[in-house]
Amino acid sequence: MLFRQRSLETPHGTLQTPVLFPVSNIGTRSSDNTPEYTESIPDLSTAMVNGRAIRRRDPQWQRLLEGASLREEMDVSPETIIFADSGGFGFQQNTVDTTPEETLETQRQIDADIFGTVDIPLSRDNRQAENQRRIGKSIEYALEASDRHDGDEALIASVHGYDPETVRNTIRHLERKGDFDGYAVGSLVPIRTAYEKVTKIILAARRATDKHLHVYGLGGLNYQPLLLYLGVDSFDSSSFIKSAGKRNYLIPGFGGEPLKNIDELSHLPCACPVCSRRSFEAIRNDRDLLTRHNMWALALELRRFRYMAAADVELEAYLDLRFQANRETKRAYRLAKQQVRRLA
Ligand SMILES: [Zn+2]
Incomplete structure (x- = not known):
């Protein structure tokens, strides 16, 4: 490891x-x-x-x-x-x-x-x-x-x-x-x-x-x-x-999603101080709020990894799940895993 x-x-x-x-x-x-x-x-x-x-x-x-x-x-x-x-x-x-x-x-x-x-x-x-x-x-x-x-x-x-x-x-x-x-x-x-x-x-x-x-x-x-x-x-x-700037909304554990693809939604899927009480519309129309949320998303991604490590969850099993959502990064992770294992 x-x-x-x-x-x-x-x-x-x-x-x-x-x-x-x-x-x-x-x-x-x-x-x-x-x-x-x-x-x-x-x-x-x-x-x-x-x-x-x-x-x-x-x-x-x-x-x-x-x-x-x-x-x-x-x-x-x-x-x-x-x-x-x-x-x-x-x-x-x-x-x-x-x-x-x-x-x-x-x-x-x-x-x-x-x-x-x-x-x-x-x-x-x-x-x-x-x-x-x-x-x-x-x-x-x-x-x-x-x-x-x-x-x-x-x-x-x-x-x-x-x-x-x-x-x-x-x-x-x-x-x-x-x-x-x-x-x-x-x-x-x-x-x-x-x-x-x-x-x-x-x-x-x-x-x-x-x-x-x-x-x-x-x-x-x-x-x-x-x-x-x-x-x-x-x-x-x-x-x-x-x-x-591109109106992309970062979702920890998943990736960045363009908000323009969404017509209607009441609330965004995040409990950070920006998103928990504000409507989807309010956040979509405010670049500063989006920036703040995106910063939370980066912090939460790191918190989640630290949590898995602290809770003694097998990190490779966590990452197998983490990279399920995206074909590109799934491939990247598979390559990384092969190389890390070769070192072991
Ligand atoms: Zn948020």
């Missing part, structure tokens, strides 16, 4: 893992912003922010330099554990416009607890040589961050590769040459439907290190249980916002 429960010490407290980091958007377009949630969902006292975007956003960055607290700006509790990534996915079309030094400075300024190293994500459309160059660059950036970092914050090296060997060798190399509290696998979002490939890459990472393992971007409803099964310690997701 690869599923594991650990803890990670951070300046804002002990992080119990496995855990989800909801992606926090704090831009100017308020409809895309992440609603307050740390008060209402007590076991979701975490947030993932994009350090680069925050630094490039005046006047907010000016306010932070003058002593404002990012947690206050985000309207989350002061104890919230913040994971600041480098925002590397923004480099896809451009050249890298930051350095490990500047990124660390930004991460310290926003008082983050977990620092992701600067990276240049891969693209499935790139030539192999170009992806290889990016992998090398990301390794260089991670090692430079390791040299420069000496605080209590957890330093997590970003790791990329489209085959298990590359990911395994990268982690082993970083482990020998640097000093990291864990690793984060990136570049998987563009290949997320290639379940077998993604599963093999994550398993290679899990086997290469016993330290904290994060997977960037795949913390949505259907990937979440798979990642837990593969022994991943944390993941992030913005699917609660994106789904709400």
Whole structure:
């Protein structure tokens, strides 16, 4: 069994893992912003922010330099554990416009607890040589961050590769040459439907290190249980916002359903504080309510998995049921199960 429960010490407290980091958007377009949630969902006292975007956003960055607290700006509790990534996915079309030094400075300024190293994500459309160059660059950036970092914050090296060997060798190399509290696998979002490939890459990472393992971007409803099964310690997701934008309603244990397919219904099938008393109509017509519910759905999916583990339910039996509903994810789970068993 690869599923594991650990803890990670951070300046804002002990992080119990496995855990989800909801992606926090704090831009100017308020409809895309992440609603307050740390008060209402007590076991979701975490947030993932994009350090680069925050630094490039005046006047907010000016306010932070003058002593404002990012947690206050985000309207989350002061104890919230913040994971600041480098925002590397923004480099896809451009050249890298930051350095490990500047990124660390930004991460310290926003008082983050977990620092992701600067990276240049891969693209499935790139030539192999170009992806290889990016992998090398990301390794260089991670090692430079390791040299420069000496605080209590957890330093997590970003790791990329489209085959298990590359990911395994990268982690082993970083482990020998640097000093990291864990690793984060990136570049998987563009290949997320290639379940077998993604599963093999994550398993290679899990086997290469016993330290904290994060997977960037795949913390949505259907990937979440798979990642837990593969022994991943944390993941992030913005699917609660994106789904709400498309009027998709996330149902824990099932998936995302477009509300436009429903003509008439009195109430939605959820007992979260958003849905329990409001009518279907009221929620369908309010994107903010949908976002809040979708966030609950992600939290409930994780709670359910934790419950099964605590109650000593055989996790494979639970997942057999969990993935019944969707042909694609059922196949993905079957592949993951075969690979996990091969390891046993
Ligand atoms: Zn709900």
